[in-house]
Amino acid sequence: MKRLRFHSASLAQINIRAASLLVPHSDRLEWTAEWNAELYHLCQCRPSHTPHADPLEFSLGAFRDAFWIRCNHLRSDGLPILKAGSPARCGLLLTTFAVIGFLACLCLPRARTALLPIHSFRPTDLVMISSASYAGAQLPTIPLENYQEWQTDTDKLFSQIAWYYPSAKNVYVSHQRTARLSIALASGNLFRVLGVPGPSAPGRSPNGASLILSRAAWRTWYHGDPNLVGRTANIDGQPVLIAAILPDNDGQLPGQMEAWLLEDQHALGQLPPKAKGFVFARIRGSAFPAPRGGIRVMTETRAGVTPCFECISVAWLAHQPTSNFFFALLLASMALPATTALPLGDYRDRLALTVHARRWAFLAMKFLLVLAVVYPASIALAWGPSLAGSTAVFLQVATAFLALLFAFRWILQDQRRRCPECLRLLSNPARVGQASCNFLSWNGTELFCDRGHGLLHIPELATSWFSTQRWLCLDSSWLCLFPETRSPSPGMV
Template sequence: MNPRGDRLISLFDAVLLRTASLLVPSFQREDWRREWFAELWHVRRSYIGIDDTLSWCAHREIARFCLGAFPDALCLRNQPTKSASAHVHVHTSASQTLLCLSAALALCFVISRLLPGVEAENEAGHYQIKPGVLLVNEAAADDNSPSISTALYRNWKTSPQRFFEDLAFYRVSSEKADASASDLWNIAHSSANLFSLLGLPILYADQLAISGPDHDRNLPALVLSHDLWMRSFTGDPHIAGRIIRVGSASVRIAGVAPAGSWQLPGKPDAWILESNAQIASNSSSRSDGYLLALLSPRGKAHISDPTISISALNQDGVEIDLFGAPIVAPIEGAWGIFEFALFLALVALPAVISVSLGDSDITSHRPSLRQRINRILFLAAKLALIAAIGFFASLDLAYVNTIGYSPFAECSQPLWCFAFCLFGFRWAIADQRKRCPVCLRRVTNPASVGLASRTFLGWNGTEMMCVGGHALLHVPSLPTSWFSGDRWLYLDSSWDFLFADSHVY
């Protein structure tokens, strides 16, 4: 065939290939066009005869080759559309790491809001006994045994006091209640000012319900402990105003005492608030109970020791020796426990992992100031999320099997929190070391470099690369004096052609 005919047919073949390339997705079009034209050149070279011309048979084969590009283009077009960096795995991205940590934090927070034990500890840490409250006992008596008679309390109550601002009294007895089928309740018959002297509120109280109709106004008020409220009334927040029978008398529930805010002797399950006249009429003058006294400002100024000796007269005018000890609620609170556990975790962290993030001074191609700030903020965000997860997860694990405040759960909470924070921070720093300082993605494709027998003569260790082509991470297999830690080797623009499909910034 003549050269002019060859040029016309060659032009027609080129038009076919360019038309087929228009069917290819735009981000792959140029690559496939180059590929087809390169193959076309090889096909044409294979059919050229001795006289440098192409026969009609050769042109038919070449045209058939060009037409074969259309099925390829349609196949590429029907594939799911992917961006040029679609094959770069997103599970290593910084945003997804923070998203997973945030999801874990949200889950721990929701669980903590559903556990009654966590709410009980929050109440126990929030409501504290008023400073200056003393438990008064006979000097020879045990703190947990009642030793103050009702008559002595009435005598002190009606006598002027030098160092005490107010007095409260209660006695504990086991009584049957219709709200409980089998258990006996430890009922504390107390003076009406007990909770005001302790400085504790009555929760879930409904004054309108407590007042009630005229024939119910003279019923004694009953205050439930938090544990009894959860155990016998399933934590009903509308419990105030209900009338139940305790012993041989009917009482009206006034509310619920805060959970675990104090450890009163006798371990009462509920308190019946009575006037001084009712206390005198319902008990013998010789029956013993517990006496609480609130120091006045004058008493606080004259008494420096936490425990004091008291000389007083009994109802017969005989001098007796009494002993006053402060009522201290041994409750640190969830936040105080977390701060202590977090401090211990930070102190112990250098013992389990090196806090260095790798050396990058060996090269002049370093990240910009903005990229370095982003790296620091990313690490800080991980540490903050892990600390928050440790706080809520420790509460969940400590109080998962309890419905109220528990000293044992409070002791186990710092252990869980310490473990979560310590090993969580260790993971965060180890994860940060394996992340490219430029794009914050984890490096991949580990490869062994060097020989172990030449550790002191050349570099020996593991080399990993950033999928975006920003840097290489060199981890020595055996730390030496000249290569003791991880090193980042930043790549310049001459390496970009190797990562043409990974546009990660």
């Protein structure tokens, strides 16, 4: 029992140290000293005499104390930092949303791949050939017959070309256990074309094929067996050598394959000619300039038909979600003036340059944080679920556009409702004047700063002499009207 209490006291000490880090620096020493003193006396008590004296419970209360201090920490001007409507709370909320968005992206495998592009390290001359433009890059679109023709006809364009066909096959995994894996039937040079070192040559299986497993499949089906490479797997009754396990980064290819069965051309020729797969190729330097923008069109005339294929830079494809987001950002920026007024008001009245600078910095911070919120959120929403490429692109652009547009509107409205000096939200709106008595006067709404910095006049109707909201600074003689805001009542306990 004594030993348990000793451990509890040690843990409580650690908790108190952690809680003290949450306390603002100016108050930390005093609070830590008080907590430590109380903890000492608490630990000295006999548990039988004080049944509620649990050091661990006490130390957890220190976190609640610390949170209260953090929320009610008084600045030099006497107001809490995180009071409702304060700029710190606004920034904290936006940062929290941004962190949640990034965490959501990291939890969703497809969204994580879109957020942290892993194809960007691929060779710059590596392209993917698709007949459904870049939006269809996640779908198999190239028939085997086209691939076979290109192997001989495109020597001047491509130095190497590889193809794979997504399929599902039964694999004998372990004792009496068979799993159905999504396996790509691929040409033997696939990984050499992709620039992945290692498993590029066919193995020593009797049929010349070799199996490359993704790391996820290795973990799921073979429980991460370190001696798996070199063994033989039974795929639909055929023995195949397991040649390698791909690292996570290299395994991210269209089609979400769990394994690749590298076969020679003869074996691939057994597939139907119309079987559609994915084609990757390396462009010859002399064929055309390096694909910076991403898309090159290749046409081929065959029996009167002119099919159109597009070569998409794989490195560029990796940055597609970012490109989509910037496109949505451009659209939202263009649409914003049509949905709300851009001027932030007339604030020329005796405001110092530093006040203006702080106000604009706060506005810029809100814009940046909104971008940090919307970017991962749009990626998580569009690329998180297993949607087709074109649907995901549309969904990302649409959600990012709408979210940015409404967020920008909110930013401007929020900025207009803040005191330019303390950046807190203005309060106590009062309607002033009458519309019928508008001649040489005005009617509208007045808001004031709780700390007595000034009044904001917002006209109901824009006139030539009062077209936008106007800020009126109050001098220090008015401060006597605002004393109660400095000390909240103890009844708030």
